[in-house]
Amino acid sequence: MGTSTSKLDDKVYESIAKYTELTRDDILAWEERFTHHCDPGSTTMTMEQFCKFYQELRPTENVKRLSENVFRAFDLNGDHGISFSEFLIAYVATTEAPLEQKLRYAFNVYDLDHNCMIDRAEILFILRAMFQLLGMNDDNSHKYSYEQCADTIMKNLDVNEDQRISQEEFIQGLKQDPFLRSLMNPFQND
Numbered sequence: 001m002g003t004s005t006s007k008l009d010d011k012v013y014e015s016i017a018k019y020t021e022l023t024r025d026d027i028l029a030w031e032e033r034f035t036h037h038c039d040p041g042s043t044t045m046t047m048e049q050f051c052k053f054y055q056e057l058r059p060t061e062n063v064k065r066l067s068e069n070v071f072r073a074f075d076l077n078g079d080h081g082i083s084f085s086e087f088l089i090a091y092v093a094t095t096e097a098p099l100e101q102k103l104r105y106a107f108n109v110y111d112l113d114h115n116c117m118i119d120r121a122e123i124l125f126i127l128r129a130m131f132q133l134l135g136m137n138d139d140n141s142h143k144y145s146y147e148q149c150a151d152t153i154m155k156n157l158d159v160n161e162d163q164r165i166s167q168e169e170f171i172q173g174l175k176q177d178p179f180l181r182s183l184m185n186p187f188q189n190d
Contacts, residue, residue: 012085013027015085016085016088016089020088020089020092020096022088022092027088030084030088031084031088034053034084034087034088035084037049037050037052037053043083043084044079044081044082044083045081045082045087046080046081047068047071047080050067050070050071050074050082050087051064051067051068051071054067054070054071055067057091066109066126066129069109069110069112069126069129070109072108072109072112073090073105073108073109074086074087074090074091076089076090090105093105099175100171100175102185103170103171103174103175103181103185104167104171106170106174106184106185107167107170107171109126110122110123110126110170110184111167112125112126116166116167117164117165117166118164118165118170119163119164119165120150120154120163123149123150123153123154123165124146124147124150126184127146127149127150128146149183152180153165153180153183153184156173156177156180157169157170157173157174157180159172159173
């Protein structure tokens with residue numbers, strides 16, 4: 001693991017350490033693991049590389065469909081690549097952070113078109129990925145349950161009934177409803 005192969009300067013390490021509360025050695029270990037999956041000489045992962053890496057981080061779960069949306073949520077600057085800093089801060093935030101921070105990332109996973117709102121079609125798309133994560137097959141027998149779940153989610157979270165869920169409606173609604181939170185939060189580690 002030595003520091004001689006590190007591509008980050010001390011200020012970046014200090015920033016990551018402060019935000020994540022990880023030690024420098026922990027950060028170096030994550031950096032080595034991360035850069036192993038990047039192209040030689042690169043410190044940024046493509047979506048394809050990230051999806052493979054994310055599957056390795058969650059080997060007991062079927063995260064294939066979900067990983068593309070997680071990539072988008074982790075791509076903080078929107079450059080279609082994930083830097084090590086983006087990855088580590090987002091990963092720690094979604095695994096060790098307080099509930100509200102996890103729910104902010106979860107909202108970004110659902111907001112497929114980046115318009116700061118979630119509609120029923122986006123919910124259906126992510127529900128299929130979440131059901132797959134839970135080991136449920138994507139066949140016609142679940143179509144009704146997807147539709148029913150989407151209707152329930154819209155009814156319970158769309159407080160102002162405008163057919164869209166804002167980030168605030170999403171967070172407050174999931175904080176108050178443990179069942180929906182367990183269904184809709186891909187970043188649980190309870």
